[in-house]
Amino acid sequence: MLHFQIDTHSGVPVYRQMMDQVKYYVAAGALKAGDQLPSIRELAQTLAVNPTTVVKAYTELEHEGCLEMRHGKGAFVTAAAVGMSSRDREKALRRLARQLAIEAGQMAASLGQVLRLVQEEVEAVQGERAEPELPVRLSVVSRK
Amino acid sequence: MQTAIQTENLDKAFTGGVVAVAGLDLEVPRGAIYGLIGRNGAGKTTTLRLLMGLLRPDRGTARILGADFWEAPRETRQRVAYVSQRQQLPGWMTLTELCRYVGHFYEGWDQAHARELAERWELAWDRPVAQLSAGQQRQAAVLAALAGRPEVLLLDEPAAGLDPIARRSLLTSLVESATHGTGCTILFSTHLINDLERVADHVGIMDRGRLTMAGRLEDLLQATQRVQVVFDDPAPPPEFVIPGAVRTQVSGPVMTAIVRLANEAQLEPIRAWRGVRVNVFPLSLEEAFIELYRPRDEGEAVAEAAVEQERAEALARSGATESAASRATPSLN
Structure with missing residues (x-):
């Protein structure tokens, strides 16, 4: 069973967090085309979240083409989702980059300084990693 | 239903x-x-x-x-x-x-x-x-x-x-x-x-004893956001007001407000302002609740009264402010 983590302090809507995490798992290869996701009831109970939140997350993912809802059978990862995940990775990264840009702007940091720090951190993380599957570990999975 | x-x-x-x-x-x-x-x-x-x-x-x-x-x-x-x-x-x-x-x-x-x-x-x-x-x-x-x-x-x-x-x-x-x-x-x-x-x-x-806000959780969360405006100038112009702001704080060139947001269009006038960047951050329900219901301390009350007065004066001169806003070109947004 996939592990989902919900953070109700982040201000990010719960369904959005679930969507991001499904995409993260697809991007990381933990979910493959044709894999079945937990049923709405099961996931709602496991995470102790409102069932309509799970419905919303699944419906939005279906709308985006990442999931296919088969009537009476459940939700399945589509083949298209795997292709899409690289674009989503870019989007998720951009969100984080934007956040960094805003905060760096508030601290009046120079572009050179920001770029240098990013480079150093990427290298440090890559150095720590034993298996370089993903170049950078995405923290789309909500922060603690 | x-x-x-x-x-x-x-x-x-x-x-x-x-x-x-x-x-x-x-x-x-x-x-x-x-x-x-x-x-x-x-x-x-x-x-x-x-x-x-x-x-x-x-x-x-x-x-x-x-x-x-x-x-x-x-x-x-x-x-x-x-x-x-x-x-x-x-x-x-x-x-x-x-x-x-x-x-x-x-x-x-x-x-x-x-x-x-x-x-x-x-x-x-x-x-x-x-x-x-x-x-x-x-x-x-x-x-x-x-x-x-x-x-x-x-x-x-x-x-x-x-x-x-x-x-x-x-x-x-x-x-x-x-x-x-x-x-x-x-x-x-x-x-x-x-x-x-x-x-x-x-x-x-x-x-x-009464309901001050009620509805679908999602709508409520959508309706309350934190809006931050960063000015290129060292301080916001005195007549600058964030529409729908419930609480406003100014720190140097940064104005932050808790805003009751009816729709995105509400922020368009300030997005169109020259030399500002507008950022919108979601609030968790707990943050929104605390921001909307905690008692205001004295400094805040004074600051808000000042903002209110500015708003009233700005409204009185609304012709001037509106044309200023419409002249401005959308900047970084």
Whole structure:
């Protein structure tokens, strides 16, 4: 069973967090085309979240083409989702980059300084990693 | 949409003139998990007690499943369960005896579910309830309510005094009853807003006996955001006002406000301002609640009065400001 983590302090809507995490798992290869996701009831109970939140997350993912809802059978990862995940990775990264840009702007940091720090951190993380599957570990999975 | 719980124009004052509930209009759709929040003394408990027919309203109506519980027949009562804030369980009874006793009141009593919950919550079957910890007594009361498989469940701070693990388990069980069979409508009061944000689909915020905000959780979250405006100049121009701002703070070139956001278009005038960057951040329900309801300290009150005055003056000169805004070209946004 996939592990989902919900953070109700982040201000990010719960369904959005679930969507991001499904995409993260697809991007990381933990979910493959044709894999079945937990049923709405099961996931709602496991995470102790409102069932309509799970419905919303699944419906939005279906709308985006990442999931296919088969009537009476459940939700399945589509083949298209795997292709899409690289674009989503870019989007998720951009969100984080934007956040960094805003905060760096508030601290009046120079572009050179920001770029240098990013480079150093990427290298440090890559150095720590034993298996370089993903170049950078995405923290789309909500922060603690 | 069918309504499970409804109050109309509900009033209740206690002796000594303490007004607990004043003109309350509450509507809980069938199948909803509805969380009621508000500061202590906002009237949450009184509302639940009025609904259950434990108090008589001074004015207005309170109905569950269409029935006034002051006079509802047993057939209707057994479709509803209620766990009060200070549950008085008969202390000498064991959980076995308690279930046998309460089970008589509910046609749909589900003993297997009672056993399942007792196991999950590690509650002893054969010890007198009075010997259980405060948290476990609370769980025993919730167990007795859930095992009745009610159509409507009213809970007054069900998670108060529970440790984090027991709390999560309680939430799971609530979600489970909401999805069991034809589904159960749940109305609960709580101070644990983060828990509420997880399980609820509807929220009502009570303040001084009435609902000040109510609706779908998602809409409520959408309607309150933190807006930050960063100016290229060292300080915002004095006439600058963020539309819909409830609280505004200025620190150097950065103006931050909690904004009631009706729609995105509301921010267009300030996005069009020259030399500003506008950032919108979502707020968690807890942050939104605290920002909207915490008492203002003196400095803030003064600052807000100043902002209000600026706004009034800006409005008076609105011709000038509007043309300034329309002249400006959208910058970084």
